[in-house]
Amino acid sequence: MTGANHNGLVVDDVSMVFTLPGGGSVHALNNVSLDLKSGELLSVLGPSGCGKTTLLNIIAGFLAPTVGAVFLNGNQVVGPDAERGIVFQQGALFEWLNVRKNISFGPRMAGKPAKETNEKVDHLLNIVGLGDFGDKPVYQLSGGMQQRVALARCLANEPDVILMDEPLGALDALTREKMQGLVLKLWKETGKTIVLITHSVEEALFLGERLIVMAPRPGRIHKEYNLPFAEQGLTQSPRDIKASAEFIEKREEILSMIWEMEEEIMGGMDK
């Protein structure tokens, strides 16, 4: 498979080996291949240490894979770029800028006209429900509000792909559920390709059109699903979907799968 003539995001047989400073190496990813059509939302699940963040860093262009390559719309990824936006778990906002300046960072760096950028920021502030907070310093916002700023900052730049590494991981359950609704809405409205890493099986099932479960040592794709819930989420209430028999069945199946892998790791630790 070669990504050179694909439209969308292609991860082509990527392997990653970290050489440790004290000698030895960690096989973080082994022959990972993915093919995401433009506008797809992929959730990534897996036990801790299975290489999810490493995969995301490679797609973002922060790390070069040991073997293989990543292509976006036929172009090989060689470094970070505005076409691939990123939302981290927390702490990646610029605390010296207010909410507005954070959101407009990308357009300002690109030298976009101020008027256009201002209108865009106003629009995004309303979408993420922070209309009154534009002039607040970001450190005065709650964790959930900060993540909404991070989302808006990413969207203001109009990337083709949005990469998220546990973006809701630091939030309480209720805020988290509200934010899931927001992510779903934004995904539908903007039609972006999204890769979402999460530790929550429920979140992965609810948001992902597609879902991959990764296995550790070496990190690889263990199982792949196509899911109906994200589509349903646009019309039905999240609580109904999450309570449906189909949802619960999938959730338990994946939970026990990850549980088994974690057990294996723990077993390995005992020896």
Place this chain on the structure above:
Amino acid sequence: MTDQSNDPNIKLVAAPQETPSALMMWLGMADNSFTRQKTVKFGDPSAVNSGRLWSFVTIILLLLLWWVSTSFGWVKPIYWPSFEAVGSRMTKLLDQGFRNTELWEHVFISVYRVLSGVFFGALVGIPLGFAMGLSSTARGLFDPIVEFMRPIPPLALIPLIILWLGIDETAKITLLFLAALFIMIIAARSGVSGVKISKVHAAYSLGASKFQVLKNVILPNALPEIFTGIRTAMGVCWGTVVAAELVAAEKGVGSMIMIAKNFLQTDTVVIGIIIIGIIGYAIEMIMRMLESWLIPWRGKG
């Protein structure tokens, strides 16, 4: 938001009675409302209040000791002057200056030397620190010098500087420049190294160029550390300038007390020491105010 609820079913507990007066709290005679509710106080640093009343006691006792010991002749005026002597000397100094130079001019010239030293130290030190934090070559080139100079007290450089540059103004500002330089290099370097990689990554993913990352992420991120460096440099330079003026100078507070000593003018010496303390304290306070005004995001990353 208030703590008043509109729900009639919720009965608010009455506020605690007998709140100590604001004056009592200011004096440290009473704890603030939060500390008053703590049961564990010993070992909790935030439960230790200002104890301001005792500070006044200390000050009054010291002044009393001064007054009693000089007016009863316990110490000779040559070792420690009386209140009246200091008072009349102060009037005289304000009126006629000291050795043909106004008192404020002595103070001003010392402060001016400190500000120049810190200014040039920052001007050279910040870019060097940045270079050392960002490039292996610069780090390798300057590391031996910085690490060698770091533990040397600036005063130990005075003899060399006198040999090289004499005792004129350039010599003094060079000394202060050196005192500030290494502090500023180290502060700027650690400010740069302290940047969270996720912020840098986020900026690149938003399309920023290397230069834009430097200007819009690394620089603002390093500002709190740089400011701490400037504050430290000010303090160190203030101490250094006084000492340097003791060794060789015509003007400045340090030289004033040294010359006064030679004439056995203990009262002028004491006035000089008080001025040095007050200016040093004022510098620290002004820098702290500037800091909270210029860098409100400090420590909130």
